[in-house]
Amino acid sequence: MAGVLPDDDPKARSLKQGILSVAQDETRHAAYLYEALQRRLSQAQVDAIVD
Numbered sequence: 819m820a821g822v823l824p825d826d827d828p829k830a831r832s833l834k835q836g837i838l839s840v841a842q843d844e845t846r847h848a849a850y851l852y853e854a855l856q857r858r859l860s861q862a863q864v865d866a867i868v869d
Contacts, residue, residue: 820837823830855864
């Protein structure tokens with residue numbers, strides 16, 4: 819969604835930065851959860867959960 823917002827409008831630029839910030843935060847959460855699964859389960863179990 820952020821990719822389609824124009825950079826020349828200050829409100830759109832601010833919204834774009836907010837969307838990208840949330841996306842980065844969610845990426846970090848997903849990585850943390852994936853690592854936690856890998857610590858506690860076998861790779862086959864992790865793969866089944868992710869799939």
